[in-house]
Amino acid sequence: MSQTDTLLAIDRVVKTFGSHRAVDGVSLDVRRGEFLTLLGPSGCGKTTILRMVAGFEHPDSGTIAIEGRPIQGVPPYRRPIGLVFQNLALFPHLTVGENIAFGLRVRRRPQEEIARSVDEALALVELSGYGERRVHELSGGQRQRVALARALIIRPAVMLLDEPLGALDLKLRRQLQLELKQIQQRTGTTFIFVTHDQEEAITMSDRIAVMNGGRVEQVDTADRVYNRPSTEFVATFVGDTNLLSGRVAQAGDGEARVSVPALGRDVPAPAGSLRAGDPARLSIRPENIRIAGPDAAWRVEAIVRDVVYAGAAHRYTVEAGDMRLLVAAPANPGTAPLAPGQRIAITWAGADAALLAASAA
Amino acid sequence: MRLGRWAWLLPLPLLAVLGLFLFGLGELVWSSFAGPEGFGLDRYRQFFARPDYIDVLFRTLWVAALTTVVSLFISYPVAYFVARYRGRKDWLLVLIMLPWLVSVVVRTYGWIVILGNRGLLNEFLGWLGVIDAPVRMLFNTTGVVIGLVHVFCPFMILAILAVFLQLERQLEEASMSLGAGPVETFWRVVLPLSLPGVISGVMLVYLMSTGAIITPLLLGGLRDRMLGTQIYQEMFQLFDFPKAATIAVILTVTAFVVVLPLQWLERRVSRNLKGAA
Numbered sequence: 001m002s003q004t005d006t007l008l009a010i011d012r013v014v015k016t017f018g019s020h021r022a023v024d025g026v027s028l029d030v031r032r033g034e035f036l037t038l039l040g041p042s043g044c045g046k047t048t049i050l051r052m053v054a055g056f057e058h059p060d061s062g063t064i065a066i067e068g069r070p071i072q073g074v075p076p077y078r079r080p081i082g083l084v085f086q087n088l089a090l091f092p093h094l095t096v097g098e099n100i101a102f103g104l105r106v107r108r109r110p111q112e113e114i115a116r117s118v119d120e121a122l123a124l125v126e127l128s129g130y131g132e133r134r135v136h137e138l139s140g141g142q143r144q145r146v147a148l149a150r151a152l153i154i155r156p157a158v159m160l161l162d163e164p165l166g167a168l169d170l171k172l173r174r175q176l177q178l179e180l181k182q183i184q185q186r187t188g189t190t191f192i193f194v195t196h197d198q199e200e201a202i203t204m205s206d207r208i209a210v211m212n213g214g215r216v217e218q219v220d221t222a223d224r225v226y227n228r229p230s231t232e233f234v235a236t237f238v239g240d241t242n243l244l245s246g247r248v249a250q251a252g253d254g255e256a257r258v259s260v261p262a263l264g265r266d267v268p269a270p271a272g273s274l275r276a277g278d279p280a281r282l283s284i285r286p287e288n289i290r291i292a293g294p295d296a297a298w299r300v301e302a303i304v305r306d307v308v309y310a311g312a313a314h315r316y317t318v319e320a321g322d323m324r325l326l327v328a329a330p331a332n333p334g335t336a337p338l339a340p341g342q343r344i345a346i347t348w349a350g351a352d353a354a355l356l357a358a359s360a361a
Numbered sequence: 362m363r364l365g366r367w368a369w370l371l372p373l374p375l376l377a378v379l380g381l382f383l384f385g386l387g388e389l390v391w392s393s394f395a396g397p398e399g400f401g402l403d404r405y406r407q408f409f410a411r412p413d414y415i416d417v418l419f420r421t422l423w424v425a426a427l428t429t430v431v432s433l434f435i436s437y438p439v440a441y442f443v444a445r446y447r448g449r450k451d452w453l454l455v456l457i458m459l460p461w462l463v464s465v466v467v468r469t470y471g472w473i474v475i476l477g478n479r480g481l482l483n484e485f486l487g488w489l490g491v492i493d494a495p496v497r498m499l500f501n502t503t504g505v506v507i508g509l510v511h512v513f514c515p516f517m518i519l520a521i522l523a524v525f526l527q528l529e530r531q532l533e534e535a536s537m538s539l540g541a542g543p544v545e546t547f548w549r550v551v552l553p554l555s556l557p558g559v560i561s562g563v564m565l566v567y568l569m570s571t572g573a574i575i576t577p578l579l580l581g582g583l584r585d586r587m588l589g590t591q592i593y594q595e596m597f598q599l600f601d602f603p604k605a606a607t608i609a610v611i612l613t614v615t616a617f618v619v620v621l622p623l624q625w626l627e628r629r630v631s632r633n634l635k636g637a638a
């Protein structure tokens with residue numbers, strides 16, 4: 001990526017509240033037109049980052065720049081940002097149309113232009129004809145769209161959305177996820193979207209920044225965050241995984257081998273930056289563990305302990321050596337699922353696992 | 362709770378008080394209409410025939426309006442400050458209510474000490490060289506308004522604060538993120554949303570000011586009577602109860618002439634804000 005593609009640059013930003021480091025040295029480059037999600041558990045600093053970009057909080061150190069210009073000292077009302085709050089913060093004393101028009105009224109745009117833009121914005125969020133309604137007459141999903149339209153109408157360089165779908169039921173949430181993504185693509189606006197829902201992050205984002213304890217652990221595409229987690233936290237936070245502790249036994253190019261005491265053997269892993277002898281964690285997703293056929297390169301014996309039918313797949317808990325592993329296998333209509341107590345052998349391809357440095361804890 | 366069949370006794374004290382109040386009110390209104398020559402508007406005609414009474418009536422309205430406006434301008438920023446104060450608000454509230462722990466009479470005497478011709482304020486202004494001769498701030502309308510503002514400000518502050526405390530800070534932030542500076546955010550968001558509190562505060566202080574007795578009695582001039590002091594005088598110095606009743610009815614009616622439209626306005630504004638916060 002060349003430098004010109006970076007729209008918003010957050011550079012080594014630290015923010016403390018009292019003695020608590022809410023944001024602990026975050027650097028993040030947001031590219032023009034991308035949908036970037038901040039994903040992380042509650043309290044990891046997502047909102048604080050958005051509020052610093054918006055100008056409602058100020059970093060203790062580090063810089064934030066939009067289009068290469070530092071925005072330190074620029075008040076919120078002069079920053080080219082649009083903001084959608086978790087509680088939406090629609091103006092209760094204004095109609096839907098007046099809410100959406102707010103940003104243009106403040107900018108003293110001519111009346112006809114405002115009316116036209118509001119109509120366009122209403123159409124964009126599929127609320128045409130709702131302009132005269134009062135906010136409290138709308139459903140949760142409709143309010144959500146009003147908040148989006150209100151922020152988009154000022155054509156911000158960056159849209160900041162703080163868990164905007166958090167209060168909605170699952171079905172509506174799914175639907176709005178799609179709409180939000182479409183609107184983002186149609187308008188070409190750069191979105192920074194906050195959520196602690198990993199599924200939401202995966203379905204919507206161009207890139208995901210996984211956060212933990214005030215730090216960004218990994219910034220990558222959804223696919224890479226899921227399949228190539230770079231830390232143990234990312235591996236466990238995004239999706240289910242099996243974590244195996246051990247030591248790197250052999251590090252070649254292409255493939256490494258990790259000795260896992262709990263399994264009593266070496267297992268294959270992708271080569272990484274770790275060297276032989278280093279303590280390591282291996283993350284292997286349940287769907288990447290397979291029932292070993294006769295031609296498997298390696299195998300480990302296991303006993304099925306538990307079966308859960310989960311839609312398109314069976315989820316097994318199997319016991320192998322001294323540990324329990326989660327295995328997900330597609331449900332084949334022809335074949336019967338494995339039964340608890342059944343003896344099987346499991347295997348996986350080294351390339352499907354992720355080799356991580358063992359965390360201090 | 363096992364009150365059982367005695368539960369119906371609970372509202373009795375309330376009904377008794379209400380009954381007494383209604384009886385007193387009825388008696389009051391009735392006595393203002395009943396004259397020696399039978400039932401009629403005689404007493405009201407007499408009231409409005411006397412220019413000095415008309416003066417008193419208009420002075421009352423003027424003082425009440427002035428007190429209300431001054432209280433509003435003092436209370437609004439205070440309420441906003443308290444609402445946005447990040448520390449412990451309860452201490453600020455105690456501070457605001459503190460004057461109420463002292464009797465109104467004592468506090469009013471305090472003002473005499475401060476506002477008198479040789480009071481602290483005049484001495485101070487003289488010392489600064491701002492004035493040559495003492496400014497009359499006592500025993501006239503100025504004194505009454507100052508005293509009333511002091512007495513009634515806490516009510517106005519609490520009425521407005523009640524609304525501010527429910528006002529989400531994020532509404533102001535939303536406004537700013539849409540490009541409105543602090544001043545514009547105030548006019549477009551904060552002020553409209555705080556109107557219900559402003560209106561109730563205005564009604565409260567206006568009503569209380571029109572009926573004020575002690576403060577105008579102590580701080581007002583002998584000739585600057587208000588309706589409240591006039592009633593007091595008719596009752597306790599002249600023992601003319603029917604005339605006092607007549608003035609009381611006039612006082613009540615004029616108060617309602619202002620308050621009823623305000624109440625209508627408040628209901629309208631509040632309806633518009635339904636679903637706020």
Ligand SMILES: Nc1ncnc2c1ncn2[C@@H]1O[C@H](COP(=O)(O)OP(=O)(O)OP(=O)(O)O)[C@@H](O)[C@H]1O
Binds near residue numbers: 022041045
């Ligand atoms: N104004 C503040 N004063 C003190 N502490 C704060 C303040 N704002 C945030 N914090 C603290 O900073 C940390 C990060 O808060 P933040 O709101 O950014 O988390 P978050 O990732 O948005 O969490 P959530 O998913 O629950 O919204 C939390 O521990 C929070 O308690």
Ligand SMILES: [Mg+2]
Binds near residue numbers: 046047048162
């Ligand atoms: Mg948050």
